[in-house]
Amino acid sequence: MSNTTTIQVRVNGVSRTEEVQPRLLLVHYLRDVLGLTGTHIGCETSLCGACTVMVDGAAVKSCTLLAVQTDGCEVETIESLATDDGLHPIQEAFWDCHGLQCGFCTPGMIMATRQLLQENPSPSEEEIRHGLEGNICRCTGYKHIVDAVKQAAEQMKAGT
Amino acid sequence: MPVSKLVGTKVKRREDPRLVQGLSHYVDDLRMADVMHAAILRSPHAHARINGINTDAARALSGVVTVLTGADIGDSVGSVPCAAANPTLRTPPHPVLAQDEVRYVGEPVAVAVAGDSYTARDALDLIEVDYEPLPAVSDLEKALQPGSPLVHSQWDSNQAFTFECGTGDMDKARAEADVIVKQKFIHQRLAPIPVETRGVVARYFPGEDELTVWSSTQIPHLLRAMLALMLNFPEHRIRIIAPEVGGGFGCKLNVYREEGLLAHLAMKLKGTVKWIEGRRENMQATIHGRGQVGTVEAAVKKDGTILGVTYDSLLDTGAYHQLLTPGMPPLTGLMISGSYKIPTLKFTSTGGFTNKVATDAYRGAGRPEATLVIERTLDLIARELDMDPVELRRKNFAQPSDFPLQVATGLAYDSGNYQAALDRALEMVGYQDLRAEQQRLREQGRYLGIGFSTYVEICAMGPSAALPAGGWESGTVRMDFTGKATVLTGVSPHGQGEETTFAQIVSDDLGVPIEDVAVLHGDTAVVPNGIGTFGSRGISVGGTAVYMATQQVREKAEAIAANVLECSTDDLEFEDGKFTVKGVPDKGITIQEVALQAHVATKLPAGMEPGLQATSVFEPSNFTFPFGTHICVVEVDTQSGEIEIKKYVAVDDCGKVINPMIVDGQVQGGIAQGLGQALLEEVVYDEDGQLVTGSLMDYAVARAEDLPQLEFDRTETPSPVNPMGVKGVGEAGTIGSTPSIVNAVVDALAPFGVKHIDLPLKPEKIWRLCQGGNK
Numbered sequence: 001m002s003n004t005t006t007i008q009v010r011v012n013g014v015s016r017t018e019e020v021q022p023r024l025l026l027v028h029y030l031r032d033v034l035g036l037t038g039t040h041i042g043c044e045t046s047l048c049g050a051c052t053v054m055v056d057g058a059a060v061k062s063c064t065l066l067a068v069q070t071d072g073c074e075v076e077t078i079e080s081l082a083t084d085d086g087l088h089p090i091q092e093a094f095w096d097c098h099g100l101q102c103g104f105c106t107p108g109m110i111m112a113t114r115q116l117l118q119e120n121p122s123p124s125e126e127e128i129r130h131g132l133e134g135n136i137c138r139c140t141g142y143k144h145i146v147d148a149v150k151q152a153a154e155q156m157k158a159g160t
Numbered sequence: 161m162p163v164s165k166l167v168g169t170k171v172k173r174r175e176d177p178r179l180v181q182g183l184s185h186y187v188d189d190l191r192m193a194d195v196m197h198a199a200i201l202r203s204p205h206a207h208a209r210i211n212g213i214n215t216d217a218a219r220a221l222s223g224v225v226t227v228l229t230g231a232d233i234g235d236s237v238g239s240v241p242c243a244a245a246n247p248t249l250r251t252p253p254h255p256v257l258a259q260d261e262v263r264y265v266g267e268p269v270a271v272a273v274a275g276d277s278y279t280a281r282d283a284l285d286l287i288e289v290d291y292e293p294l295p296a297v298s299d300l301e302k303a304l305q306p307g308s309p310l311v312h313s314q315w316d317s318n319q320a321f322t323f324e325c326g327t328g329d330m331d332k333a334r335a336e337a338d339v340i341v342k343q344k345f346i347h348q349r350l351a352p353i354p355v356e357t358r359g360v361v362a363r364y365f366p367g368e369d370e371l372t373v374w375s376s377t378q379i380p381h382l383l384r385a386m387l388a389l390m391l392n393f394p395e396h397r398i399r400i401i402a403p404e405v406g407g408g409f410g411c412k413l414n415v416y417r418e419e420g421l422l423a424h425l426a427m428k429l430k431g432t433v434k435w436i437e438g439r440r441e442n443m444q445a446t447i448h449g450r451g452q453v454g455t456v457e458a459a460v461k462k463d464g465t466i467l468g469v470t471y472d473s474l475l476d477t478g479a480y481h482q483l484l485t486p487g488m489p490p491l492t493g494l495m496i497s498g499s500y501k502i503p504t505l506k507f508t509s510t511g512g513f514t515n516k517v518a519t520d521a522y523r524g525a526g527r528p529e530a531t532l533v534i535e536r537t538l539d540l541i542a543r544e545l546d547m548d549p550v551e552l553r554r555k556n557f558a559q560p561s562d563f564p565l566q567v568a569t570g571l572a573y574d575s576g577n578y579q580a581a582l583d584r585a586l587e588m589v590g591y592q593d594l595r596a597e598q599q600r601l602r603e604q605g606r607y608l609g610i611g612f613s614t615y616v617e618i619c620a621m622g623p624s625a626a627l628p629a630g631g632w633e634s635g636t637v638r639m640d641f642t643g644k645a646t647v648l649t650g651v652s653p654h655g656q657g658e659e660t661t662f663a664q665i666v667s668d669d670l671g672v673p674i675e676d677v678a679v680l681h682g683d684t685a686v687v688p689n690g691i692g693t694f695g696s697r698g699i700s701v702g703g704t705a706v707y708m709a710t711q712q713v714r715e716k717a718e719a720i721a722a723n724v725l726e727c728s729t730d731d732l733e734f735e736d737g738k739f740t741v742k743g744v745p746d747k748g749i750t751i752q753e754v755a756l757q758a759h760v761a762t763k764l765p766a767g768m769e770p771g772l773q774a775t776s777v778f779e780p781s782n783f784t785f786p787f788g789t790h791i792c793v794v795e796v797d798t799q800s801g802e803i804e805i806k807k808y809v810a811v812d813d814c815g816k817v818i819n820p821m822i823v824d825g826q827v828q829g830g831i832a833q834g835l836g837q838a839l840l841e842e843v844v845y846d847e848d849g850q851l852v853t854g855s856l857m858d859y860a861v862a863r864a865e866d867l868p869q870l871e872f873d874r875t876e877t878p879s880p881v882n883p884m885g886v887k888g889v890g891e892a893g894t895i896g897s898t899p900s901i902v903n904a905v906v907d908a909l910a911p912f913g914v915k916h917i918d919l920p921l922k923p924e925k926i927w928r929l930c931q932g933g934n935k
């Protein structure tokens with residue numbers, strides 16, 4: 001029905017050129033156009049964080065950004081974290097510490113953690129809890145998530 | 161039994177690698193060819209007559225496949241089922257789309273199907289509904305008063321059912337009592353809020369006459385049976401798949417309109433149709449939990465002996481019954497005795513229709529209400545008698561020697577040691593020092609409170625005789641040619657980690673590496689039969705079925721091994737996955753080799769069927785009764801009304817533990833929801849039935865910063881009800897935590913004369929009480 005616009009986005013290191021409706025949300029672009037379904041939708045209103053991805057290095061909620069707004073940007077999703085060498089230390093830490101149950105919040109939680117640790121490689125417990133306030137987990141009670149972030153921070157410092 | 165290697169230890173979850181990488185498939189992640197998208201138009205009115213619906217413009221929109229209303233569907237899809245056996249029950253018709261009246265905000269009125277989800281939503285904007293608003297009733301107590309607007313005009317009142325249980329003579333208890341304590345309780349409505357909303361994909365293949373429904377459900381097998389009835393379509397032609405499910409907490413233990421509607425659409429359109437619930441829809445149209453009001457009365461001797469308790473309550477059923485709506489009050493009534501020996505107990509409940517979405521099972525399902533009532537009542541009594549709440553609890557506790565404990569509500573508690581959990585928690589929290597500290601701080605104008613919950617709950621649902629649709633569970637264990645094991649389970653996990661815990665059991669008992677055990681679930685075409693995951697039954701009923709099937713496989717393997725090794729089974733020992741002849745250690749055969757023999761089938765004992773598999777259907781003889789003590793220490797800021805949790809100690813006993821890490825996670829997550837109920841969460845409808853808390857902006861779910869530091873420990877009292885001695889742990893944290901928090905806050909505010917506060921304990925409410933507002 002509506003007109004389409006051509007956008008060019010680098011997603012997980014691959015350049016994409018796509019015709020999209022101007023109203024298409026970034027999260028739907030990632031999930032439905034590109035098939036990257038690791039980014040989840042929990043509220044569509046910026047309140048749960050399940051859809052968190054990185055745009056030009058900053059964590060954003062992809063449910064409230066239009067795909068056209070990322071024209072010319074670099075987008076990273078949960079699918080970009082693991083390499084052939086294995087899981088990313090944050091993923092590893094969530095696994096080790098039982099930082100997930102149903103797993104639905106987890107990709108967003110991990111992307112938010114990535115941002116948190118980029119800005120503050122040695123966060124205190126309080127800083128971790130504050131840093132994750134945009135992400136809801138209904139399953140875990142957060143304790144194991146906090147443990148996971150602490151472990152990931154240690155690991156990543158040791159690795160650099 | 162061989163030495164356990166994995167059972168009882170922290171085994172990292174096998175589900176997690178796919179989940180942390182975002183590679184798992186929840187319903188919305190399934191990619192299917194030629195899928196059509198459905199969007200649902202919902203009522204903006206709490207109560208209105210539908211005089212007409214014009215769908216012409218919506219149908220004419222390019223890309224729209226079809227638009228259907230209740231009139232279009234007529235009676236081609238049956239009523240949404242309610243599985244409760246209560247002879248007093250009034251069951252209103254519950255069509256998949258409203259027929260001529262809407263009775264709550266969010267009730268489905270029409271559905272649009274289009275090639276993409278954006279167009280389907282556009283189509284909704286073009287549907288014109290001519291509503292004639294009718295008087296609505298939102299408040300439960302008002303709904304049950306004479307003259308209230310009627311939710312269903314075919315009946316002369318909004319009474320939906322009545323229920324009662326208990327034994328004893330309350331008049332006598334009152335006459336013998338020194339003190340009578342009374343209190344009204346309001347159990348606010350809560351929204352379950354799994355982060356994954358509901359979602360359904362339905363596909364119909366006309367050639368094969370096969371209907372497949374992917375649904376974010378906790379009960380694939382029950383859903384299949386119910387859909388067969390709703391659609392009048394043979395059950396064996398329906399396949400239900402619960403793919404990865406992003407949390408349920410009871411709200412997906414249900415059969416919803418959208419499941420029937422989507423199946424109908426797929427069959428009508430002979431294709432694949434998808435619907436994913438938005439969060440707004442989820443707040444409006446997915447069941448809510450709790451929604452009870454009641455008054456407790458306790459008859460007590462001066463020395464603290466509780467002679468009798470009555471609890472007369474009302475349940476806000478909402479406008480229509482969901483699967484288990486009328487089944488919630490019995491769970492409250494049966495557990496009203498808590499962990500105490502109370503000779504006289506009486507519970508009554510009256511369900512009332514209101515113009516709101518239905519209430520049904522949400523984590524705890526009826527037991528949090530019972531626990532809040534009895535645990536608060538204990539504190540009210542303690543205050544009245546000027547007794548320490550700990551002493552009062554000890555005085556009335558059932559003793560370890562009392563088990564199995566016959567309770568006046570009719571249940572028999574399986575096992576328990578309530579003192580041990582309480583003692584451990586008191587030690588962890590440093591109780592005596594705390595009371596002194598409380599005194600000291602009060603003198604400085606600071607208000608510390610200590611709250612207890614010495615809860616017991618009922619789980620491992622349960623003996624079939626006590627449930628509306630079977631309480632058994634199935635487990636199949638199979639070893640294939642190459643010695644790998646496959647487990648099929650009828651429980652359908654959604655975060656509980658059964659792919660790990662069930663594999664731990666099988667790995668230990670068959671001596672195969674855990675990597676060689678696959679646990680399959682959630683697909684009715686793969687798992688022959690099952691009931692589902694709810695009522696903390698995963699390990700205790702489903703796990704037991706798997707355990708028993710594993711024993712049968714081992715017995716068969718032993719018989720084959722003996723035949724191959726040309727000895728008697730009595731001469732065999734089994735360790736580390738190998739059968740050896742006693743005293744001849746190098747004469748042996750591994751279980752993998754036995755599995756191969758079982759399939760090659762040339763060296764089987766005479767008359768034995770080839771293959772190596774067994775199915776067990778476990779029917780529990782009783783429920784299990786986990787328990788524990790939660791102690792919460794708060795400081796209330798009387799200037800702001802804010803509550804700070806300074807310490808939180810939880811000692812839980814869920815019987816034998818298969819994986820301590822997973823048990824910890826269940827308890828922690830449970831506490832987060834119980835704390836949410838105590839401090840944050842409340843579904844609010846206004847007087848006219850408009851939903852005020854319609855998004856996560858208005859409905860406060862606990863975030864990381866809301867949770868305090870928690871300290872945990874466990875005691876372990878095995879259950880005699882099943883061979884592993886497990887009890888279940890999915891709901892304990894939620895049931896146990898809420899009362900300890902409110903008891904702590906009430907204790908803190910004792911100097912202000914506060915005796916009770918209804919939930920949630922929002923700062924404004926607390927502040928008013930500190931300003932000398934009503935008690």
Ligand code: FES
Nearest residue numbers: 042043044049063
């Ligand atoms: S889906 Fe984007 S924040 Fe919830």
Ligand code: FES
Nearest residue numbers: 101103137138139
């Ligand atoms: S693991 Fe289920 S919502 Fe976080």
